[in-house]
Amino acid sequence: MSKIEMKTPIVEMDGDEMTRIIWRYIKDELINPYIELKSVYFDLGLKHRDETNDQVTIDSANAALEYGVAVKCATITPNDARVKEYGLKEMYKSPNGTIRGIMDGTIFRAPILIKGVKPHVWNWEKPITIARHGYGDVYKNTEIKVKGAGKAELVFTSEDGKEERKLIHEFKGPGVIQGMHNVDSSIESFARSCMNYACDMKQDLWFASKDTISKTYDGDFRDIFMSVYENEFKTRFEEAGIEYFYTLIDDAVARVIRSKGGFIWACKNYDGDVMSDMMAAACGSLAMMTSVLVSPDGKYEFEAAHGTVQRHYYKHLDGQETSTNSVATIFAWSGALRKRGEIDNIPALMEFSDRLEKATLETIESGEMTGDLALISSLPGVKKLNTLDFVKAVRSRLG
Ligand code: NAP
Ligand code: MG
Numbered sequence: 001m002s003k004i005e006m007k008t009p010i011v012e013m014d015g016d017e018m019t020r021i022i023w024r025y026i027k028d029e030l031i032n033p034y035i036e037l038k039s040v041y042f043d044l045g046l047k048h049r050d051e052t053n054d055q056v057t058i059d060s061a062n063a064a065l066e067y068g069v070a071v072k073c074a075t076i077t078p079n080d081a082r083v084k085e086y087g088l089k090e091m092y093k094s095p096n097g098t099i100r101g102i103m104d105g106t107i108f109r110a111p112i113l114i115k116g117v118k119p120h121v122w123n124w125e126k127p128i129t130i131a132r133h134g135y136g137d138v139y140k141n142t143e144i145k146v147k148g149a150g151k152a153e154l155v156f157t158s159e160d161g162k163e164e165r166k167l168i169h170e171f172k173g174p175g176v177i178q179g180m181h182n183v184d185s186s187i188e189s190f191a192r193s194c195m196n197y198a199c200d201m202k203q204d205l206w207f208a209s210k211d212t213i214s215k216t217y218d219g220d221f222r223d224i225f226m227s228v229y230e231n232e233f234k235t236r237f238e239e240a241g242i243e244y245f246y247t248l249i250d251d252a253v254a255r256v257i258r259s260k261g262g263f264i265w266a267c268k269n270y271d272g273d274v275m276s277d278m279m280a281a282a283c284g285s286l287a288m289m290t291s292v293l294v295s296p297d298g299k300y301e302f303e304a305a306h307g308t309v310q311r312h313y314y315k316h317l318d319g320q321e322t323s324t325n326s327v328a329t330i331f332a333w334s335g336a337l338r339k340r341g342e343i344d345n346i347p348a349l350m351e352f353s354d355r356l357e358k359a360t361l362e363t364i365e366s367g368e369m370t371g372d373l374a375l376i377s378s379l380p381g382v383k384k385l386n387t388l389d390f391v392k393a394v395r396s397r398l399g
Contacts, residue, residue: 132272
């Protein structure tokens with residue numbers, strides 16, 4: 001069988017620990033035998049990030065912008081323990097944070113639904129994709145613990161020295177104050193990323209905030225979304241037969257629970273933080289969550305939502321058998337290859353991505369799965385496979 005040829009390379013960002021092992025298995029068993037892979041390779045393994053003073057992370061993000069499609073392995077975000085473990089020159093920032101900053105992107109997370117692992121919300125037939133705004137609000141806040149009586153005011157001083165003041169509260173005793181902000185350019189990018197992605201996926205887009213209470217702050221989000229929609233996307237949405245829908249956040253939560261799924265839910269930073277964990281838990285496993293970072297002008301970085309699965313890696317190093325779930329990483333590869341195929345007009349590459357995902361799901365639905373799913377699957381006669389054997393089982397179905 002001849003291998004599928006590519007035109008433009010994808011950007012390949014290798015990573016750390018157990019997911020780095022899985023990366024190799026996937027390439028050896030599921031990619032290289034079928035595709036004449038063209039990739040621009042960046043080693044984001046912590047050792048190499050340290051050797052390059054983290055320049056490799058920056059270079060990889062710029063390459064993602066240049067080539068348009070990247071696939072990323074999970075990476076360690078260093079803390080004190082990691083600085084010691086790897087003898088690092090410094091405590092580098094989160095690679096995902098660095099890449100997101102450069103690509104100015106929004107992260108879309110969706111669960112992979114399979115037979116035998118029912119979502120806790122039984123009426124969800126299709127995945128709900130959460131799009132989380134990645135800038136500002138409570139994540140860039142300033143707080144004061146008020147120790148006693150006094151006056152709190154909100155003050156803005158414009159460049160020409162003019163002041164705008166508003167009373168927050170006259171404190172009679174101890175309390176607490178918080179100041180937060182966002183910027184229109186970031187909200188606009190967020191809206192654009194969400195709307196591009198909705199057109200791409202041919203799915204409705206929901207957005208919600210609390211603009212009845214937060215008339216100015218959340219009102220700004222609502223108005224920016226509406227103007228980006230009206231000015232840039234209305235026709236594309238109508239052509240795709242999809243809808244942009246705005247509502248209050250509490251109404252949205254109630255509707256989401258009653259829905260059949262199959263739409264994109266754009267969330268402000270905090271809402272997205274909370275709701276993406278809720279969605280992962282409601283659908284069974286963090287190991288079954290895909291993640292894609294999309295820039296406002298449509299550049300893509302695909303990855304798994306989980307981390308490097310450190311605990312399994314230490315077992316692996318110790319010579320013990322592991323049963324680590326590779327599904328989200330396989331879907332990161334299939335997502336990237338499909339997108340490359342779409343952009344470069346290579347139907348064979350898109351078909352291969354579909355086949356790879358189908359083979360992966362069929363393997364699980366036939367009862368062969370890794371330990372995390374074996375624990376929660378309701379299928380009869382479940383067989384727990386080790387990390388490599390699961391990948392091989394998928395390959396045997398790929399043919
Ligand atoms: P983690 O790697 O997501 O793993 C946490 C636990 O979840 C695992 O110990 C395992 O539970 C379970 N799990 C996660 N993925 C699994 C999989 N594919 N198959 C089976 N079980 C899975 O989170 P962590 O241990 O907190 O973080 C480890 C490292 O990952 C950290 O250095 C962190 O900085 C990094 N991280 C990277 C990313 C990223 O690059 N996107 C995201 C998050 C964390 P059991 O042990 O019970 O089996
Ligand atoms: Mg969270």
